[in-house]
Amino acid sequence: MRRYLVLENGKVFEGEAMGADKSCIAEIVFTTSMTGYLETMTDRSYKGQAVVQTFPLIGNYGIMTPDMESEGSHISGYIVRQECDAPSNFRCEGTVEKFLEDQGIPGIKGIDTRSLTSILREHGTMNGAIVSSPDEISLDKIKEYKIVNPVDEVTVSEITTIEPEGDARFTVALYDYGVKENIIRSLLARGCRVIRLPSKTPASKVKELAPDGIFLSNGPGDPEDNVAEIEALKELTASGIPMMGICLGHQLLALAHGFKTVKLKYGHRGANHPVKDSRTGRIYISSQNHGYAVVPESIDESVATPLFTNCNDKTNEGILYKDCNAFSVQFHPEACGGPQDTGFLFDDFIKMMSK
16 A cells, blocks of 8 residues: 655655554654664654654564553654564564554655655754645645644653662652653662652652652653643752753753753754763763753853763753752663663762762
8 A cells, every 4th residue: 555755845755554544744753773663663752753764674673562661652653664574583572564553653664764864854853744645635734733742641640659679779759751661660770669750740749759869751842831840840959859850851950940942953863872971071872862952052050060962963961950969961871772871870860869
């Protein structure tokens, strides 16, 4: 069956249908990761987006549900050059095609993903539709699409507690803005009891729990839309409780301090982004997935200092706060899939709680 990707600028790509038999409109983004496609498809940060895999062959090791970053997929659509229909791996439970069908997600394969990525890099992230016919939808409707309040759709619905295998050394209150499971796994592996909180949990409730630390997770959408979440962080930064943030959590903590965020032209999504530690000058390779960033010039260095910088475009990748017991990073030190260079940041968080 033929299927088409129609971009808001009128460009049409013809390919072959894969996944669910349905259409979708989404923000079209690309990731340069060569592996970790399952983690990408199950990352809540992609809510409302259709993902383009720049690596040409996807699905060669199949689907392994223990590696998923959430209970299911949160992407709106999936776009690949070639899908492997005969994966080879002793842990394989099925194909990408079957996974997309089961998750109700439409996809398209057999298109020139290199050309598509070039368009997104040149013109910036844009909306698009995956449809069975180019005449099925108007360009005006594609242009009108906007991701609205995605954090509300991916956060946990009630407070839940997750215990480590051994005795809990620390209790961490984790704000779930769309958390990746490997963040939780990383905390559990370090002896932390994790109390998972809905994104709009008030600061008063967090203080009542009296945690040893507060963790701010990754998540989807425009950080400025999360007004209630930002207000809670304004109050919690004055509590003195150690705090660490990743990705959206990094941006929300910055906004709580009065700094500014901006939408990037096409974002950073992949497992090979170099970041420089401002304290040591050392460069680490990081895994990233974000479309917004903290404006470096907006950081008030009387209350905070840049911690990491992206070596490619000089965007901010981390902040160390002077006015509160907190730090945050834009990239993913839990690194699944991706490099594990910056996993030590979780250990830094543990040291903060130890003190």
